[in-house]
Structure formats: structure tokens, C-alpha cells
Amino acid sequence: MTGIRLEHITKRFKTETAVDDVSVEIADGEFVVILGASGSGKSTLLRIIAGLEVQTDGHVYIGDMLVDDYEPRDRNIAMVFQSYALYPHLSAYDNIAFGLRVRRVPREDDPEKLRRRTREEIDQKVRAAAELLGITETLRKRPAELSGGQRQRVALARAIVRDPEAFLLDEPLSNLDAKIRSSARIELRRLHQQLKQTFVFVTHDQSEAMTLSDRLAVLNHGRLLQCDTPERILSHPANQYVASFVGSPEMVFLEGAVQATAGGSTFVHGPVRVPVRGAGKAGPVTLGVRPWDIHVQRTPAEGLLSARVTGIERLGSSDQLFLNILPGPTAAPGAGAGTGAAPAPVAVRALVRAYDFNVGDSVFVTADPDRALFFSADGTLLESMSLSSRLP
Numbered sequence: 001m002t003g004i005r006l007e008h009i010t011k012r013f014k015t016e017t018a019v020d021d022v023s024v025e026i027a028d029g030e031f032v033v034i035l036g037a038s039g040s041g042k043s044t045l046l047r048i049i050a051g052l053e054v055q056t057d058g059h060v061y062i063g064d065m066l067v068d069d070y071e072p073r074d075r076n077i078a079m080v081f082q083s084y085a086l087y088p089h090l091s092a093y094d095n096i097a098f099g100l101r102v103r104r105v106p107r108e109d110d111p112e113k114l115r116r117r118t119r120e121e122i123d124q125k126v127r128a129a130a131e132l133l134g135i136t137e138t139l140r141k142r143p144a145e146l147s148g149g150q151r152q153r154v155a156l157a158r159a160i161v162r163d164p165e166a167f168l169l170d171e172p173l174s175n176l177d178a179k180i181r182s183s184a185r186i187e188l189r190r191l192h193q194q195l196k197q198t199f200v201f202v203t204h205d206q207s208e209a210m211t212l213s214d215r216l217a218v219l220n221h222g223r224l225l226q227c228d229t230p231e232r233i234l235s236h237p238a239n240q241y242v243a244s245f246v247g248s249p250e251m252v253f254l255e256g257a258v259q260a261t262a263g264g265s266t267f268v269h270g271p272v273r274v275p276v277r278g279a280g281k282a283g284p285v286t287l288g289v290r291p292w293d294i295h296v297q298r299t300p301a302e303g304l305l306s307a308r309v310t311g312i313e314r315l316g317s318s319d320q321l322f323l324n325i326l327p328g329p330t331a332a333p334g335a336g337a338g339t340g341a342a343p344a345p346v347a348v349r350a351l352v353r354a355y356d357f358n359v360g361d362s363v364f365v366t367a368d369p370d371r372a373l374f375f376s377a378d379g380t381l382l383e384s385m386s387l388s389s390r391l392p
């Protein structure tokens with residue numbers, strides 16, 4: 001068991017920087033997910049840890065060892081690829097055993113004794129790993145005779161038998177169909193709990209990242225934007241990119257401005273006028289609210305904004321409502337002042353129980369004041385700014 005430390009890792013290819021000054025410390029036994037859009041540098045970073053790619057700058061430590069000059073085989077790390085890279089002509093058993101057979105074995109006087117011993121050791125390891133992953137029944141089959149989920153487990157078993165210091169997994173679940181995928185996530189998490197080893201897992205799928213990770217590292221254009229627990233990433237995204245990339249349905253953003261008012265500061269965006277706390281000087285800011293923190297009801301109440309349902313996305317157990325907030329009686333007077341015309345309706349989205357509302361419904365909405373976030377004009381989270389729970 002070993003942690004991994006990356007210090008200022010940069011990787012430049014001819015025309016572009018694939019990984020840009022990434023520093024992160026992964027604790028012994030931690031499950032860290034690297035999340036980013038396609039092309040954000042995830043695979044390159046993983047390959048640098050494995051030693052399959054050499055960084056342009058920076059250092060990789062595995063445990064306390066600086067491994068920059070170590071060959072991949074000397075880093076004692078197992079990598080599982082999206083393609084699984086199984087040998088098609090070998091049985092599942094032989095695929096799993098392959099890495100053990102080609103490994104150097106200790107010197108021994110009697111070659112026959114050695115052969116017997118290593119064969120028994122290998123068999124023991126292969127069967128233990130197959131047992132752990134529930135593929136004992138399929139060990140005789142070739143990859144072509146296995147389902148996607150079974151192939152993925154063979155690839156995992158092949159990594160496990162090597163007894164590595166850490167596991168690196170590059171989108172290993174993305175070839176599975178949706179149903180197996182969610183059970184594969186749960187199994188992988190269980191496997192991690194049993195092995196208690198360090199896992200670094202790459203994906204572009206934010207819900208996969210949320211389910212699996214102890215900590216989540218968000219990459220964009222090779223830069224590490226944030227590395228934190230899924231809970232913190234959701235509640236305190238470092239910036240607007242992280243806020244929009246993580247969480248589904250996506251966060252609602254309202255670009256507006258802070259105005260100084262008699263009682264303090266007010267965030268203004270069309271008919272939306274809400275008092276805020278901790279605002280610095282007046283200026284442009286963006287309000288961000290998760291769709292599940294926007295509450296919708298049919299009856300008016302003080303402080304609620306009136307809105308109309310313009311569309312519904314059925315998500316199964318819940319509906320995402322597309323709403324237009326209207327300049328209504330509950331909106332504060334002075335909304336849209338200075339434009340001369342009525343302000344355009346503001347589009348927001350809310351997550352509600354399935355089939356509670358219909359398109360065209362007249363509703364009243366509010367946001368959970370403790371959960372709304374503010375971002376500066378450059379997209380950075382304004383930690384000290386929040387919605388005042390005081391109603392307008």
C-alpha cells in the first residue's frame with residue numbers, strides 16, 4: 001500500500017500542453033477520481049504516473065520514492081485500460097496469469113521444483129482474484145465468449161494478481177452498457193474496500209466520479225481546478241467551470257449585478273432581486289443555484305417569485321422543470337428600472353417530483369438561501385457572499 005504524490009507535473013506535446021502544472025497528493029489507500037472532459041489530459045496524467053509517458057516537468061513519487069527514472073515495470077503499479085487489452089487467443093485464466101508467468105522469478109537450484117511451485121502460486125493467485133470478482137465459472141472462456149462486464153473483471157483480475165502498490169484505471173467502465181455500469185461501480189467500490197489499496201480512476205462521467213471517489217480531481221485543459229470530496233465539490237465548487245461540470249442536472253446560472261441598496265446589498269437580474277450578505281463593492285456577479293435547491297409551489301407566499309412552466313424534462317423519478325420567472329406582484333418594485341420596458345422573463349430550472357406539474361402551470365418559486373452560490377466576473381467562487389435569508 002502506497003500513496004502517490006505529483007509535484008508540478010507538466011506535459012507538453014509539440015503544439016499543446018496536455019498537463020499543466022498539476023500537483024496533488026493521493027493518500028495511501030485512497031480512491032481518487034480524475035474527472036474531466038475529453039482531451040483534458042486525464043489519460044496523459046495517468047500514463048505519467050504509470051511511467052508510460054515521460055513528463056516534461058515535475059516529479060512523481062510513489063510512496064516516498066522518486067520514480068521519475070523508473071521504468072513502468074519497476075513502479076509496481078497496475079493499469080487497467082478502457083479497451084482492457086486482453087489477449088483474444090488466451091483463456092480468461094491465461095490472460096489473468098500472463099503477467100505472472102513472464103515476470104522474473106527468484107533463482108532456485110531445482111528448476112522442476114521451481115516450475116511446480118510457481119505454477120501452484122500462480123494458480124492460487126488467479127483463483128483468488130477470480131473468486132473476488134465472481135468470474136470463477138468463466139476462467140476457461142476466451143474474451144470473445146465473455147460479456148463486456150466479464151471482460152472488464154478479467155482485466156481487473158489481471159491487475160489484482162500482480163499485487164501492485166496502486167491501481168490506475170483509465171475509463172474501465174465506459175464500454176459497459178448503462179445497467180451493468182452502475183452495478184460495476186458498486187462492485188469496484190467494494191473491491192477497493194477489500195483491497196484497501198490506492199486507486200486512481202479516470203472518467204469523463206461526473207456521476208461515476210461522484211459515486212466512486214473519496215476525492216475528486218477536476219481537470220480542464222490540463223489544469224487541476226479542484227481536488228476535494230464529492231460533497232465539497234458540489235457545495236463549494238472552486239469556480240463556475242467545476243460548478244457546471246459536476247452535478248446533474250446542471251447548475252442554473254444568473255448573470256447579474258450587486259447593487260447597494262438602503263438595507264444593504266441586493267443581487268439584481270431582471271425581475272429577480274434578492275438581498276445578499278457579504279457582498280464586496282457593487283459590480284457584476286453570477287448567482288448559481290442547483291436545480292434541486294429551487295423550490296416550486298402552486299400557492300403564492302411572501303418572497304416567492306411568480307413563474308410559468310415552459311417545459312418539462314422527464315428524468316424518471318423526478319422532473320426537471322423549465323421555468324420563466326415573471327415580473328409579478330411578488331417581485332420587488334423597481335425591477336428593470338432604467339430600461340423603460342418590462343424586463344424579459346428569466347429562465348431557470350428546478351428539479352421536482354415526477355408528474356407534479358404540467359407545461360403552462362403558473363407557479364411560485366424560491367431558492368434555498370444557504371445553498372445558493374456567487375461567482376465573480378472571472379468565475380471564481382465568492383466564498384463570503386451568500387443569499388440573505390431575509391425575504392425581499
Ligand SMILES: Nc1ncnc2c1ncn2[C@@H]1O[C@H](COP(=O)(O)OP(=O)(O)O)[C@@H](O)[C@H]1O
Binds near residue numbers: 039
Ligand atoms: N502522444 C501524443 N501526441 C500529441 N498530443 C497528444 C498525445 N497524447 C495526447 N495528446 C493530446 O493531449 C491532450 C490530452 O489528451 P488525453 O490525456 O488523452 O486526454 P483525455 O484522456 O482527458 O481525453 C489532447 O489534446 C491530446 O490530443
Ligand SMILES: [Mg+2]
Binds near residue numbers: 042043044
Ligand atoms: Mg483518455
